[in-house]
Amino acid sequence: MTQQDRRALVVGLGIAGIATAIGLRDAGWEPVVVERSPERRTGGYFVGIFPDGKKALADLGAAANLHVRNPVDGKDWAVGRSGRARPGSGFLDRPGGPYAVVRGDIEEALWRTLEERGGAEVRFGTRPVAVEQTPYTARVRLLQEATGAETVEEFGLVVGADGVRSSVRKLAFGPDRDYLDQWDAIICAFELAEQVPGLGREDGSIDARSRRAAWVFGFADRTPTALLTYRTTDVDGQFTRPPVETLRDVYAGMDHPSVAHALDQLEQAPHFLFDSVNQVKMPTWHSGRVVLVGDAAWCMNLYSGMGSSMAMRGGADLGAALREHPEDLGAALAAWEAGLRPAITGHQRRARLMQQLFVPSGPVAERVRAAVLAVLGAVGKMASRTRPTAPADDGNVPPSALTSR
Numbered sequence: 001m002t003q004q005d006r007r008a009l010v011v012g013l014g015i016a017g018i019a020t021a022i023g024l025r026d027a028g029w030e031p032v033v034v035e036r037s038p039e040r041r042t043g044g045y046f047v048g049i050f051p052d053g054k055k056a057l058a059d060l061g062a063a064a065n066l067h068v069r070n071p072v073d074g075k076d077w078a079v080g081r082s083g084r085a086r087p088g089s090g091f092l093d094r095p096g097g098p099y100a101v102v103r104g105d106i107e108e109a110l111w112r113t114l115e116e117r118g119g120a121e122v123r124f125g126t127r128p129v130a131v132e133q134t135p136y137t138a139r140v141r142l143l144q145e146a147t148g149a150e151t152v153e154e155f156g157l158v159v160g161a162d163g164v165r166s167s168v169r170k171l172a173f174g175p176d177r178d179y180l181d182q183w184d185a186i187i188c189a190f191e192l193a194e195q196v197p198g199l200g201r202e203d204g205s206i207d208a209r210s211r212r213a214a215w216v217f218g219f220a221d222r223t224p225t226a227l228l229t230y231r232t233t234d235v236d237g238q239f240t241r242p243p244v245e246t247l248r249d250v251y252a253g254m255d256h257p258s259v260a261h262a263l264d265q266l267e268q269a270p271h272f273l274f275d276s277v278n279q280v281k282m283p284t285w286h287s288g289r290v291v292l293v294g295d296a297a298w299c300m301n302l303y304s305g306m307g308s309s310m311a312m313r314g315g316a317d318l319g320a321a322l323r324e325h326p327e328d329l330g331a332a333l334a335a336w337e338a339g340l341r342p343a344i345t346g347h348q349r350r351a352r353l354m355q356q357l358f359v360p361s362g363p364v365a366e367r368v369r370a371a372v373l374a375v376l377g378a379v380g381k382m383a384s385r386t387r388p389t390a391p392a393d394d395g396n397v398p399p400s401a402l403t404s405r
């Protein structure tokens with residue numbers, strides 16, 4: 001392959017896109033990134049990073065750049081049916097000692113790592129509108145939103161890292177209806193400008209009822225984030241009014257202050273995500289010189305708790321496969337996909353069960369969930385509880401960085 005053949009277009013500057021740009025750089029490719037937003041994102045919703053994600057961060061050389069925000073003194077409060085809150089098990093009590101961050105923290109760590117590797121050309125406010133494959137290149141028409149100018153460029157590889165409603169997927173593989181598996185659920189995620197009244201600075205709370213739930217995630221050094229998630233048989237009907245009106249109806253009667261506070265704060269929030277819950281299921285993630293990575297290819301959805309980790313894994317492994325097969329792109333992409341698919345399939349299956357943890361499917365599931373978490377909480381209290389506060393280069397947590405909670 002010539003140097004021209006090794007110019008790769010990466011669509012999307014999210015976790016998958018930046019991780020892929022790092023992987024490409026390490027494999028001797030030149031990444032050119034287009035991002036439809038006018039600038040890089042910051043902040044965002046709570047993300048837990050589990051051992052697979054820590055390993056991917058380490059493999060990308062980004063572990064030391066990650067700012068971890070695990071609460072040191074906070075408690076997670078479980079709200080019961082009576083509306084009374086008791087100390088309970090939170091997301092961070094899951095096995096694997098997850099890191100607590102917001103999405104922007106991961107993107108920042110990866111961005112700094114990419115810059116350390118020489119960076120990449122990034123074009124903001126730009127998106128692809130056509131992708132055509134020839135035997136030797138992928139020809140992409142790019143639209144610059146601000147001016148309306150279009151250019152056509154050729155690349156050795158096109159990476160669609162543009163999220164669950166990927167435009168590259170539509171252009172190169174087909175319409176959403178062929179690949180999007182819509183679940184009967186809605187999420188609304190946003191940052192709280194102020195902590196819930198009555199909660200400690202780093203506290204979180206979970207009010208998980210039959211078919212609707214409100215989560216608050218506390219951090220050591222920033223204000224909390226909220227996640228409202230509920231089940232509905234009429235997904236389209238949830239988008240006919242302003243989200244806050246819909247949510248006020250759905251959450252009527254849930255009286256814990258965390259719910260009222262979250263809804264009030266949502267009215268003021270400069271940014272929020274209000275969306276249906278989907279998975280992306282595709283028989284293959286690559287075709288010729290086009291490959292999809294992250295949510296664009298395999299969105300497992302938030303309930304899996306693994307989307308960020310696998311987006312990083314995808315970028316890191318793509319770089320490794322290109323290094324292993326420097327002269328054979330087809331072999332590299334096939335090996336990459338074969339290596340990743342079993343883990344992704346497993347996480348997609350487990351997401352259904354994990355959904356019960358986030359938002360029980362009915363009154364029985366609500367009681368089972370509460371009972372299981374009570375037992376796990378009791379077991380957890382017998383064991384010594386430690387939480388990581390800082391990662392090391394290899395993704396492992398040094399003993400000095402563990403704090404009891």
Ligand SMILES: Cc1cc2nc3c(=O)[nH]c(=O)nc-3n(C[C@H](O)[C@H](O)[C@H](O)COP(=O)(O)OP(=O)(O)OC[C@H]3O[C@@H](n4cnc5c(N)ncnc54)[C@H](O)[C@@H]3O)c2cc1C
Pocket residue numbers: 011012013014015016017034035036037045046047048049053103126127128161162163164166167168187189227273293294295296301302305306307308309310311
């Ligand atoms: C509420 C919530 C909680 C979550 N919690 C966790 C968790 O605890 N742990 C975990 O591991 N994962 C979690 N996830 C999942 C995780 O956030 C995603 O899997 C991950 O961010 C996917 O990254 P991505 O880069 O593939 O896609 P995205 O984050 O969607 O990024 C896509 C990028 O592409 C850009 N783009 C889109 N279209 C175009 C276009 N046409 N042209 C150019 N650019 C474009 C977008 O602007 C964006 O920058 C959660 C998700 C949600 C919604």
